[in-house]
Amino acid sequence: MEEVDVEPAITNIPAASGGKHLGFAWGPGDILVYETLYKASGVKGSGSSFIHEVRKDEDIYSPILRKLFNESHHIFVGLQTIREDLPSKNKKSQFVSISKNYRSVIRACMEELQQVVSILLAIELIWNLCEVLFIDAAPAGSLLLHLLDWVRLHKADVDEKAREVLQSESPAEHPDYCDVVVSYVLQGRLEEARQMLVKQATLQPAARNMYKLMDTLLSKMPFYNPGGTQTLTDFDVKWRLWHEEVDRCLQDNSFASNRHLELICKILVGDEDTLLEHKELLSTWYHFLVTRLLFCHPTVKPTELHYYAQSCMTMFLDSRSVPEPLDNILLAAFEFDIHQVIKDCSIALNNWWFVAHLTDLLDHCKLLQSHNLHFGSNLREFLLLEYASGLFTHHSLWQLAVDYFDHCPEFGRVYLELQIEHVPLDTERKALKVLRICEQRQMSEQVRSICKIMAMRALRNNRLGSALSWSIRAKDAAFATLISERFLQDYCARGTFSDLDLIDNLGPAMLLSDRLTFLGKYREFHKLYGEKRFREAAKLLLSLMTAKIAPRSFWMTLLTDALPLLEQKEAIFSADQTHELMFCLEELTSSLNTTEEDMEQTKVELLRLALARNLAMAIVKEGTMET
Amino acid sequence: MFVARSIAADHKDLIHDVSYDFHGRRMATCSSDQSVKVWDKSESGEWHCTASWKTHSGSVWRVTWAHPEFGQVLASCSFDRTAAVWEEIVGESNDKQRGLSHWIKRTTLVDSRTSVTDVKFAPKHMGLMLTTCSADGVVRIYEAPDVMNLSQWSLQHEISCKLSCSCISWNPSSSRAHPPMFAVGSDDNNVTYGGKVQIYEYNENTRKYAKAETLVTVTDAVHDIAFAPNLGRSFHILAIATKDVRIFKLVPMRKESTSTGPTKFEVQIMAQFDNHNSQVWRVSWNITSTLLASSGDDGCVRLWKANYMDNWKCTGILKGDGSPLTSSSGQPTAMNTMVGSSVQTSQNALNGMSPV
Numbered sequence: 001m002e003e004v005d006v007e008p009a010i011t012n013i014p015a016a017s018g019g020k021h022l023g024f025a026w027g028p029g030d031i032l033v034y035e036t037l038y039k040a041s042g043v044k045g046s047g048s049s050f051i052h053e054v055r056k057d058e059d060i061y062s063p064i065l066r067k068l069f070n071e072s073h074h075i076f077v078g079l080q081t082i083r084e085d086l087p088s089k090n091k092k093s094q095f096v097s098i099s100k101n102y103r104s105v106i107r108a109c110m111e112e113l114q115q116v117v118s119i120l121l122a123i124e125l126i127w128n129l130c131e132v133l134f135i136d137a138a139p140a141g142s143l144l145l146h147l148l149d150w151v152r153l154h155k156a157d158v159d160e161k162a163r164e165v166l167q168s169e170s171p172a173e174h175p176d177y178c179d180v181v182v183s184y185v186l187q188g189r190l191e192e193a194r195q196m197l198v199k200q201a202t203l204q205p206a207a208r209n210m211y212k213l214m215d216t217l218l219s220k221m222p223f224y225n226p227g228g229t230q231t232l233t234d235f236d237v238k239w240r241l242w243h244e245e246v247d248r249c250l251q252d253n254s255f256a257s258n259r260h261l262e263l264i265c266k267i268l269v270g271d272e273d274t275l276l277e278h279k280e281l282l283s284t285w286y287h288f289l290v291t292r293l294l295f296c297h298p299t300v301k302p303t304e305l306h307y308y309a310q311s312c313m314t315m316f317l318d319s320r321s322v323p324e325p326l327d328n329i330l331l332a333a334f335e336f337d338i339h340q341v342i343k344d345c346s347i348a349l350n351n352w353w354f355v356a357h358l359t360d361l362l363d364h365c366k367l368l369q370s371h372n373l374h375f376g377s378n379l380r381e382f383l384l385l386e387y388a389s390g391l392f393t394h395h396s397l398w399q400l401a402v403d404y405f406d407h408c409p410e411f412g413r414v415y416l417e418l419q420i421e422h423v424p425l426d427t428e429r430k431a432l433k434v435l436r437i438c439e440q441r442q443m444s445e446q447v448r449s450i451c452k453i454m455a456m457r458a459l460r461n462n463r464l465g466s467a468l469s470w471s472i473r474a475k476d477a478a479f480a481t482l483i484s485e486r487f488l489q490d491y492c493a494r495g496t497f498s499d500l501d502l503i504d505n506l507g508p509a510m511l512l513s514d515r516l517t518f519l520g521k522y523r524e525f526h527k528l529y530g531e532k533r534f535r536e537a538a539k540l541l542l543s544l545m546t547a548k549i550a551p552r553s554f555w556m557t558l559l560t561d562a563l564p565l566l567e568q569k570e571a572i573f574s575a576d577q578t579h580e581l582m583f584c585l586e587e588l589t590s591s592l593n594t595t596e597e598d599m600e601q602t603k604v605e606l607l608r609l610a611l612a613r614n615l616a617m618a619i620v621k622e623g624t625m626e627t
Numbered sequence: 628m629f630v631a632r633s634i635a636a637d638h639k640d641l642i643h644d645v646s647y648d649f650h651g652r653r654m655a656t657c658s659s660d661q662s663v664k665v666w667d668k669s670e671s672g673e674w675h676c677t678a679s680w681k682t683h684s685g686s687v688w689r690v691t692w693a694h695p696e697f698g699q700v701l702a703s704c705s706f707d708r709t710a711a712v713w714e715e716i717v718g719e720s721n722d723k724q725r726g727l728s729h730w731i732k733r734t735t736l737v738d739s740r741t742s743v744t745d746v747k748f749a750p751k752h753m754g755l756m757l758t759t760c761s762a763d764g765v766v767r768i769y770e771a772p773d774v775m776n777l778s779q780w781s782l783q784h785e786i787s788c789k790l791s792c793s794c795i796s797w798n799p800s801s802s803r804a805h806p807p808m809f810a811v812g813s814d815d816n817n818v819t820y821g822g823k824v825q826i827y828e829y830n831e832n833t834r835k836y837a838k839a840e841t842l843v844t845v846t847d848a849v850h851d852i853a854f855a856p857n858l859g860r861s862f863h864i865l866a867i868a869t870k871d872v873r874i875f876k877l878v879p880m881r882k883e884s885t886s887t888g889p890t891k892f893e894v895q896i897m898a899q900f901d902n903h904n905s906q907v908w909r910v911s912w913n914i915t916s917t918l919l920a921s922s923g924d925d926g927c928v929r930l931w932k933a934n935y936m937d938n939w940k941c942t943g944i945l946k947g948d949g950s951p952l953t954s955s956s957g958q959p960t961a962m963n964t965m966v967g968s969s970v971q972t973s974q975n976a977l978n979g980m981s982p983v
Contacts, residue, residue: 008929008930008940008941008942008943008944009628009943009944010943010944010945010946011628011629011630011943011944011945011946012630012946012947012948013630013945013946013947013948014630014633014947014948014950014951014952015947015948015951015952016926016947016949016951017926017946017947017948017949018926018947018949019926020926020947021908021922021923021924021926022922022926022927022928022945022946022947023642023643023644023645023909023922024645024909024911024920024922024928024945025644025645025646025647025654025911026647026911026912026913026914026918026920027647027651027654028647028650028651028914029651030631031913031920031928031945032645032647032654033928033945034636034642034645034656035641035642035947035951036641036642036643037641038850038906038908038909038922049635049636049637049638049639049642049658050633050634050635050636050951050952051633051634051636051642051645051656052630052632052633052634053630053631053632053633053634054628054629054630054631054945055628055629055631056628057628057629346934378935379935382935383935385915386917389915389917410859411858411859414858414859415858415859415915418856418858418914418915419914419915421649422649422650422651422914423650424650424651424652425650426652445801449696449751452696453695453696456695456696456697456698457695457698460698460699460715460717461717462717482775
């Protein structure tokens with residue numbers, strides 16, 4: 001396959017052009033470029049110290065094209081879910097309907113975008129032709145009718161001119177009058193041509209018969225009716241008869257005295273030279289092609305199209321002009337070379353949207369599979385991945401990209417995994433959105449990473465509660481331990497806990513790390529104490545030490561917390577419990593440094609005294625019988 | 628393509644490296660003026676310089692960000708034979724209002740006896756590990772065992788490559804199928820000293836890095852090297868900046884169960900481009916590894932892309948037009964926003980398409 005060779009575009013950067021190098025750095029949707037010099041030695045040399053942000057051209061349009069991307073995403077997802085088991089007739093009509101949906105989205109955008117209309121016009125033109133030839137796959141007979149519609153849709157200027165002419169005082173004398181009539185005929189809009197001709201007819205009563213004859217010819221031109229009972233062969237016969245009649249009029253010089261009517265007659269008979277004389281009205285070789293087929297071979301078969309297409313293009317374009325990329329694309333379509341169409345579009349159009357969606361639709365129609373299997377679904381995926389990757393760099397459109405990756409069975413997941421990690425987590429809300437997407441797809445590593453990033457960020461900003469909740473979500477035990485430590489340090493320093501809500505509602509998450517468990521239980525102790533449930537509080541406090549949930553470093557604090565409980569009028573701790581507390585205290589003091597401050601020593605003494613008193617009270621209480 | 632915006636970096640000397648952070652919202656620049664600047668991108672897309680400080684006593688060659696899982700951490704390397712690690716400290720409220728932040732040095736790595744030419748963090752799944760390479764031919768791998776204490780780094784590996792090193796690149800793949808691997812490039816000019824690109828692989832058993840491959844066909848000085856992000860491929864792709872742009876495919880060969888040595892690779896060249904006409908100084912992949920950019924002696928940046936048949940082509944060229952911008956104001960945080968050539972290039976975007 002010959003490749004359409006397009007030279008790489010050169011983008012100018014406001015930087016020195018000689019003696020300097022250009023450094024670069026890839027960004028999410030752009031590339032940064034700057035002047036530099038790559039030499040190993042300690043070079044000196046100032047220069048323009050500017051950094052230039054370079055973006056793809058498409059990006060100019062992205063705010064405007066957002067509508068296109070949003071709406072087509074919807075259509076795309078719907079297409080992926082068309083059931084395989086539908087009969088092919090139903091499927092085809094669905095595919096055609098989807099194709100028309102895409103096109104209407106393009107047209108809707110065109111209305112909004114004056115500047116980009118020419119690209120969209122070209123895209124719609126190509127897509128329309130692909131729909132006619134590939135998706136609808138019109139057979140001979142209907143084929144021409146569809147092509148006629150295609151041409152009419154893309155040649156809207158006739159109607160404008162016609163309006164102008166009709167609105168003038170004397171339409172038949174308007175300078176564009178003849179052009180309008182001829183244009184109508186060239187497009188096969190014979191009814192409208194007849195109506196226009198009436199205007200001239202009324203001005204020339206003497207030539208009334210001639211006009212009547214022309215009117216008859218025009219009204220009798222057979223058009224194939226696909227829904228009707230007439231077979232293609234019957235139509236062909238009828239058409240030939242009509243064609244002979246028109247030819248006879250020409251030979252008889254029936255219209256010789258009226259240049260305008262003679263011209264129309266020549267067109268009706270399909271005279272090539274006449275058609276070519278009206279290049280300006282036809283304006284494109286494909287209009288010429290369709291007109292020629294209309295008046296010479298209306299029963300053209302799809303397989304015959306490319307002969308006519310090639311010759312028409314050659315005839316229409318004079319030897320000087322070189323076919324442009326669009327011409328080659330359309331020609332490839334007429335040749336039913338789908339791969340060439342896609343390839344040329346990828347290269348010529350700066351636009352992944354178009355080739356990605358069109359190829360996907362064609363793939364669903366099973367039109368890409370007859371070719372080399374290696375390219376079939378790989379091509380579709382390749383294009384979808386390109387398109388979606390481009391979307392991913394956009395601050396809000398990235399969410400659309402997710403669906404596209406989901407429907408790329410081979411590489412979609414790994415692409416999504418890679419790119420979703422790069423979505424900036426500007427707000428907690430956005431982070432949660434990204435997380436939801438990862439969680440739905442069991443992308444556990446991405447979930448972990450995102451939670452870790454958020455936890456780290458929260459920790460750096462001293463938002464301990466947020467950091468803790470993110471670490472729990474990340475199932476990061478080490479980090480949870482670290483943050484719990486911070487909480488505890490905070491408590492020791494300030495005497496209160498922050499983020500009580502979070503700690504109170506840890507639930508099973510408490511088990512993620514020992515330190516976290518301790519934090520949760522310790523807070524529970526404080527709650528119990530606050531609610532004056534002293535016995536339970538005491539029991540919990542003791543268990544924190546005996547069950548080794550509390551880190552040794554915290555024992556002093558815990559024992560100090562026990563003091564108010566020990567100094568109550570009534571004994572809260574039982575004798576056994578008091579013994580255990582004493583044991584804990586001894587364990588702690590034996591491991592304490594002898595150079596500890598006096599403060600600690602005083603506290604220890606205080607504790608020993610309180611414990612002893614409590615023990616005495618407890619023994620007495622337990623020894624006393626209830627009477 | 629078009630220039631969307633031009634930022635006055637205000638470095639007093641040549642800029643040697645610009646590095647985006649992981650999310651593309653911050654960037655760091657370093658220069659021969661011995662400083663590093665950090666820039667933040669606002670919601671409207673404008674860049675503000677939030678920090679600027681002297682980092683070394685010589686030209687700063689490279690600057691790189693650690694993964695955000697480790698917080699806001701930068702590493703820089705310099706002609707002054709050191710590499711340094713910096714951490715951002717959340718500032719006081721009035722600093723925040725003025726949009727400034729502070730970066731403090733966590734450690735200086737002074738093991739190299741010559742200019743440190745490249746500094747890179749290893750992939751995050753390996754922990755917080757920093758790699759440097761120097762003109763003395765040694766690659767050093769450091770690790771910070773406690774990510775909450777960035778002042779403690781230990782030198783885990785010291786690998787002598789025998790030739791002066793200019794660049795390193797880690798294989799970003801975190802797949803279990805591939806042990807950790809990095810490539811080193813040498814800018815030694817003597818072609819008789821053999822291959823200028825070496826690939827090292829970690830061995831679980833010896834707990835050391837061993838040389839797995841030398842690209843013997845690369846005999847000219849190598850200035851930059853870059854593994855492509857691995858997107859589900861079973862093989863690795865490595866781009867090299869030497870006297871031309873070269874892209875290699877490294878296919879791991881099946882290991883016998885008894886084999887304890889490093890993986891053997893089948894080395895194939897995927898593409899080679901000499902459009903830059905002489906030396907190529909930098910190569911780098913975009914995030915999805917669908918585009919490779921290279922910078923060369925011709926003063927251009929070229930973009931390379933493979934189509935679905937794996938044929939590589941140049942798809943764009945960025946070139947100095949000979950009229951560099953000059954800074955009009957002296958304010959350090961001044962920032963020029965110009966959407967100058969966008970209107971002109973909207974015409975270019977219609978790219979040869981004349982529909983009628």
